[in-house]
Amino acid sequence: MLINNDFTELAVVKNNEYQWHSSPQVGIERVYLDRIGEEVARATSLVRFAADSIQPRHTHDGGEEIFVLSGTFSEGDKDYPAGYYLRNPPGSEHQPSSRTGALIFVKLRQMHSDDKSIIRVNTQNHANWIETQGTQRCPLFSNHYEDVYLQRFPANNVWHCELERLTELLVLSGDISIEGEHYDEGSWIRFPADSSLKICIGQQGAKLFVKHYELA
Known part of the structure; x- marks a missing residue:
């Protein structure tokens, strides 16, 4: 398959x-x-x-x-x-x-x-979150091959990303738009390496599961 x-x-x-x-x-x-x-x-x-x-x-x-x-x-x-x-x-x-x-x-x-x-x-524990450039991040795992975290954005924010590695997003709450395409809660997106993105956050804000990685 x-x-x-x-x-x-x-x-x-x-x-x-x-x-x-x-x-x-x-x-x-x-x-x-x-x-x-x-x-x-x-x-x-x-x-x-x-x-x-x-x-x-x-x-x-x-x-x-x-x-x-x-x-x-x-x-x-x-x-x-x-x-x-x-x-x-x-x-x-x-x-x-x-x-x-x-x-x-x-x-x-x-x-x-x-x-x-x-x-x-436990990402529900506020002690696991850090403030970073006006947003909040919860680091989950990082090594030479990958970097995994949750990112929480306020409403109407814009996130500019230069992705050197494969990247996956799972929308955990709220909604986002990328190049005019709308993604609600539960949407999964995988971007190829060397992508350049402008992610627009919706009016309710958004929380994303983010994973940058190299193929094993």
């Missing part, structure tokens, strides 16, 4: 374009944002857990990156409510579940083999 697999081109999935696909586990569905492979794949997805759904314990050879969008996501006896960022390195294993239901943003098999970081960040 190949979905948005050309990383030299712009890729977009808006929230009104979601196509939900059943997974092998009952109660768990996915929206494929980009994907290379079948059930075992390099993939970026939205994953929806129904209440009391559970996956078998498994290992991710290329690591797994998760942002909890709503509900409460669990790994074993650890609960992570909306706003948590999780990073499980290559070779790690876990048993995902949700007692109450959850929606998560997931990136699978995209880490470099030397990445050993186990990260848990």
Whole structure:
């Protein structure tokens, strides 16, 4: 399966374009944002857990990156409510579940083999945010290959970006416009390297998940 697999081109999935696909586990569905492979794949997805759904314990050879969008996501006896960022390195294993239901943003098999970081960040904790040039940023992870953070903008702001690396945006709240195209909450956008952007923030402000990276 190949979905948005050309990383030299712009890729977009808006929230009104979601196509939900059943997974092998009952109660768990996915929206494929980009994907290379079948059930075992390099993939970026939205994953929806129904209440009391559970996956078998498994290992991710290329690591797994998760942002909890709503509900409460669990790994074993650890609960992570909306706003948590999780990073499980290559070779790690876990048993995902949700007692109450959850929606998560997931990136699978995209880490470099030397990445050993186990990260848990509660972005609802104000202490994790910093002020930067009139906006607010919550750093999530950074190394030689990638830089991941949340960025919160006031209403009617403009963000000028010179992107040296591949960059993904997920609109967590509010809305943005880029070159006249409007993106509401839930929209996912991937820009190729060496892009130059002018991002216009809507009247309600916006909060974005941002990831700059090199392909592993």
